[in-house]
Amino acid sequence: MHPGELPITEDLVARLVADQFPAWAGRPVTRVASSGTVNALFRLGDDLVARLPRVDWSLQDVETEATWLPRLAPLLPVAIPAHVAAGAPGEGYPWPWGVYRWLPGTVPVEGRLADPLGLAADLAAFVRAMRAVDLPDAPAAYRGGGHSLLDETARRALAGLGDLLDPGTLDAARAVWDAALAVPDHPGPPVWLHADLMPGNLLVDAGGRLTAVIDFGTLGVGDPSCDLIVAWNLLTPAGRDVFRAALDVDDATWTRGRGRALAQSLGSLVYYHRTNPAFAANARHTISEVLASWQPSRST
The missing domain is CATH 3.90.1200.10 (Aminoglycoside phosphotransferase (APH), C-terminal lobe)
Known part of the structure; x- marks a missing residue:
């Protein structure tokens, strides 16, 4: 989608996880289908999701969420992501990335809202x-x-x-x-x-x-x-x-x-x-x- 966008694969994410978070090594890694434009999402088993920036101009998002999500969570009426681990560059991937709790639900689609x-x-x-x-x-x-x-x-x-x-x-x-x-x-x-x-x-x-x-x-x-x-x-x-x-x-x-x-x-x-x-x-x-x-x- 963008000039300079990095290719991010399931194999790359599996290697990053195994190297930096051995406790989660071996979990199935599955790309999440998404229309998101600046981050790639991969499920790690049933309860976690890895989020990796595709482009360098979205790198600040990782730090922003790690700083503010824990402070905002108790103040809001619905669930928001819980940042559980900060990943570092490695395995040829040059940028920080994050691991979050998986949140259940589906994305609403315009024109097809149930309520x-x-x-x-x-x-x-x-x-x-x-x-x-x-x-x-x-x-x-x-x-x-x-x-x-x-x-x-x-x-x-x-x-x-x-x-x-x-x-x-x-x-x-x-x-x-x-x-x-x-x-x-x-x-x-x-x-x-x-x-x-x-x-x-x-x-x-x-x-x-x-x-x-x-x-x-x-x-x-x-x-x-x-x-x-x-x-x-x-x-x-x-x-x-x-x-x-x-x-x-x-x-x-x-x-x-x-x-x-x-x-x-x-x-x-x-x-x-x-x-x-x-x-x-x-x-x-x-x-x-x-x-x-x-x-x-x-x-x-």
């Missing part, structure tokens, strides 16, 4: 809990800056999507993004964020309710609109209403969140349309939901 309203309420409860976190020395969230910082990404993507989106869709997307930019950046204090609430970072049970949130590599503090993107990349229109009402989101924050969801999905579609079909499909879904939910006569 869309219940899931919306669960996600709102998670976002509320994140915003209520009051831990010192918080890092800045990777995507937590002003939404105006995404303008170059959005414009470049719009210019490069002529072969992937029809002219009417592109015109509508430009109008939605212009409306988002008309709203000032977040004027208040920053809040704690997960900062990457994509469907692939959520786990649900058989009934469709949220059981876990994973991949906290981009966590930190920033604009609260950053954690609203899930309203468009996953939730149904009715679910969006439940989500927004439960969080009591004002018009400006909602507009910024919709703009973020659009800008990120435009960029993702350009970048991943050949290399990550599932991620690209979600980007198309998000663009469609954003445009369908926007009323040109209003900013909300």
Whole structure:
């Protein structure tokens, strides 16, 4: 998916585990099918999972999670990953990596939610809990800056999507993004964020309710609109209403969140349309939901 991405195989992971964690040597190593873009996942037996960065620009995620996950876990309403071991470079693999507890559940799929309203309420409860976190020395969230910082990404993507989106869709997307930019950046204090609430970072049970949130590599503090993107990349229109009402989101924050969801999905579609079909499909879904939910006569 990326220039300079390392090939990571089951054999490599087995050798790393055997060398650095002999107690787990001999456990079956099985690649986890995932639409994730910067980490490769491998189950180690039934209760553990190894997570290895694919690219050098995601290396900070390992340290971030090892530092903050234990502090966040007791403050959140659903399970989050438990970091149990820090792996080191070896066997030809050049970077730090991690071992975590395996969390049960399935990834929700846009358009196929078993309990869309219940899931919306669960996600709102998670976002509320994140915003209520009051831990010192918080890092800045990777995507937590002003939404105006995404303008170059959005414009470049719009210019490069002529072969992937029809002219009417592109015109509508430009109008939605212009409306988002008309709203000032977040004027208040920053809040704690997960900062990457994509469907692939959520786990649900058989009934469709949220059981876990994973991949906290981009966590930190920033604009609260950053954690609203899930309203468009996953939730149904009715679910969006439940989500927004439960969080009591004002018009400006909602507009910024919709703009973020659009800008990120435009960029993702350009970048991943050949290399990550599932991620690209979600980007198309998000663009469609954003445009369908926007009323040109209003900013909300």
